[in-house]
Amino acid sequence: MKPIDEIQKRLFREVADLHELPVGAYNLRANGELAGRNTTANVDIKTKDDKSGIDITIKPGTKHESVHIPVVLSESGIRETVYNDFFVGENCDVLIVAGCGIDNCGTQDSQHDGIHRFYIGKNSKVKYVEKHYGSGEGTGKRLLNPVTEVYMDEGSVMEMEMVQIKGVDSTDRKTIARLDKNARLNVRERLMTHDTQSALSSYSVDLNGDSSSADIVSRSVARDSSCQRLDLRIAGNAQCSGHTECDSIIMDSGKILAVPSLEANNTEAALVHEAAIGKIAGEQLIKLMTLGLTEQEAEEQIINGFLK
Amino acid sequence: MLELKNITFGVDDEGGKFDIIKDLDLTIRDNTFTVITGPNGGGKSTLAKLIAGIRTPSAGRIYFNGTDITDKNITQRAQLGIGFAFQQPVRFKGITVLDLLKLAAGKPLSVDGACSFLSEVGLCARDYIDREVNASLSGGELKRIEIATVLARDVSLAVFDEPEAGIDLWSFQNLIRIFENMQKSRKDRTIIVISHQERILNIADEIVLIADGKVQKQGAKQDVLPNITGTDAAISPCSRIL
Numbered sequence: 001m002k003p004i005d006e007i008q009k010r011l012f013r014e015v016a017d018l019h020e021l022p023v024g025a026y027n028l029r030a031n032g033e034l035a036g037r038n039t040t041a042n043v044d045i046k047t048k049d050d051k052s053g054i055d056i057t058i059k060p061g062t063k064h065e066s067v068h069i070p071v072v073l074s075e076s077g078i079r080e081t082v083y084n085d086f087f088v089g090e091n092c093d094v095l096i097v098a099g100c101g102i103d104n105c106g107t108q109d110s111q112h113d114g115i116h117r118f119y120i121g122k123n124s125k126v127k128y129v130e131k132h133y134g135s136g137e138g139t140g141k142r143l144l145n146p147v148t149e150v151y152m153d154e155g156s157v158m159e160m161e162m163v164q165i166k167g168v169d170s171t172d173r174k175t176i177a178r179l180d181k182n183a184r185l186n187v188r189e190r191l192m193t194h195d196t197q198s199a200l201s202s203y204s205v206d207l208n209g210d211s212s213s214a215d216i217v218s219r220s221v222a223r224d225s226s227c228q229r230l231d232l233r234i235a236g237n238a239q240c241s242g243h244t245e246c247d248s249i250i251m252d253s254g255k256i257l258a259v260p261s262l263e264a265n266n267t268e269a270a271l272v273h274e275a276a277i278g279k280i281a282g283e284q285l286i287k288l289m290t291l292g293l294t295e296q297e298a299e300e301q302i303i304n305g306f307l308k
Numbered sequence: 309m310l311e312l313k314n315i316t317f318g319v320d321d322e323g324g325k326f327d328i329i330k331d332l333d334l335t336i337r338d339n340t341f342t343v344i345t346g347p348n349g350g351g352k353s354t355l356a357k358l359i360a361g362i363r364t365p366s367a368g369r370i371y372f373n374g375t376d377i378t379d380k381n382i383t384q385r386a387q388l389g390i391g392f393a394f395q396q397p398v399r400f401k402g403i404t405v406l407d408l409l410k411l412a413a414g415k416p417l418s419v420d421g422a423c424s425f426l427s428e429v430g431l432c433a434r435d436y437i438d439r440e441v442n443a444s445l446s447g448g449e450l451k452r453i454e455i456a457t458v459l460a461r462d463v464s465l466a467v468f469d470e471p472e473a474g475i476d477l478w479s480f481q482n483l484i485r486i487f488e489n490m491q492k493s494r495k496d497r498t499i500i501v502i503s504h505q506e507r508i509l510n511i512a513d514e515i516v517l518i519a520d521g522k523v524q525k526q527g528a529k530q531d532v533l534p535n536i537t538g539t540d541a542a543i544s545p546c547s548r549i550l
Contacts (some may be wrong), residue, residue, distance in 0.1 A: 211543075287394065290382055301403065
């Protein structure tokens with residue numbers, strides 16, 4: 001195992017708030033290689049035999065434990081697809097922190113495609129935090145194409161925080177969820193693109209069980225000449241409730257296409273979508289300027305708040 | 309001292325250009341509590357925005373403590389010590405009450421410090437400090453937070469545009485107490501309030517009556533107030549026509 005260098009440390013801090021090795025189970029991956037692993041009595045992590053990636057198994061009844069599995073790339077030209085499967089037993093309450101940071105100072109593209117599958121047992125609660133971040137002055141692109149699949153058993157709860165604020169040139173993120181009876185999914189996505197970046201974020205949620213519910217809220221900002229497409233689909237296949245919301249700010253020459261899609265296959269499905277795209281309201285800038293901020297400072301504060 | 313000299317401000321109307329403020333002269337003395345009143349549509353709010361730099365006059369000059377601020381923008385005027393409370397408070401997604409008060413203070417502000425400003429406007433700080441300044445707050449709550457942002461700035465010239473509007477569930481007495489405390493806490497503070505309310509006019513040092521884009525009367529409360537209460541000076545043009 002190679003030691004973690006300073007650039008990698010910085011990336012780990014950005015994507016997983018790691019200032020030192022985390023408490024609990026973790027699996028650190030740097031430049032395609034294992035950079036650290038810890039398992040606990042309740043959380044096991046095993047390298048897959050057939051392809052790149054890990055299996056994380058959380059014993060039934062595990063409460064208040066965390067699993068960190070951040071990935072960093074600091075060498076130009078690395079391209080990898082990693083399959084991570086989470087098997088969460090029944091009656092658990094756990095925090096899972098993932099995320100990928102790429103620093104590309106070279107001329108070749110660096111790419112990480114993380115395919116995460118969650119199998120969440122009955123009445124378990126999972127909080128999942130995923131941050132994506134890019135840095136580096138090289139001409140090589142920083143590419144991230146995550147896929148997240150969530151299979152939720154009866155009465156389970158999944159809260160997802162998906163954040164990509166800076167530095168990723170191109171992303172195509174797909175999130176798929178299937179919910180059984182009484183399962184609940186909450187997603188909070190924060191996305192900002194700048195320069196000539198492009199981002200596609202699509203959600204496809206199937207509410208299959210009675211009393212299942214999903215609440216998906218995406219807030220995004222497109223600056224400079226960047227473009228975004230947000231596809232949010234919820235299908236109600238039972239007595240269920242679903243809500244999606246896209247709320248976006250466009251600036252400069254940014255472009256955003258929001259495509260909401262609601263599919264009701266049951267008369268008891270209650271589905272709602274809200275979408276709003278617009279520039280920063282002039283009166284918001286004026287208010288903050290009357291507090292002594294410059295127009296640029298006011299703009300930053302408004303965006304920071306919006307993406308918080 | 310705030311001096312407005314020969315100020316004109318016009319807008320493009322359907323029938324051509326229409327002057328809301330017409331060659332207006334006004335001097336506000338230091339350390340006074342001045343209430344600007346007059347009928348709706350008479351130019352009061354426009355005047356307040358001209359002072360804060362939100363509107364730019366088409367003619368005339370504005371001086372603040374001897375400095376010509378006509379060409380200074382909103383930020384520069386704020387940094388010179390001019391505060392402005394909006395008639396219609398602005399909402400922000402994601403910015404909390406604490407965030408906004410910190411921005412207003414312009415320096416590190418403890419939670420206790422922020423709470424004292426909220427308590428001053430009659431809000432239980434604990435319930436509000438982490439709330440977002442968004443549509444989940446009522447009009448009255450937003451209005452009080454708006455006033456708290458001006459308190460947090462500790463400015464030498466505070467301009468309040470109809471502060472009483474929308475705070476009907478809160479007593480007038482509290483609003484009046486805020487103005488009194490503002491004056492007590494800093495002797496060199498000048499307060500300008502745009503208002504129709506007789507109870508606010510009653511605590512003024514000076515009253516300015518604006519109608520048809522001009523100063524119709526200005527003077528000490530005891531001289532001006534008897535001339536405008538009970539007359540139609542403060543009634544809107546529509547009411548007068550009907």
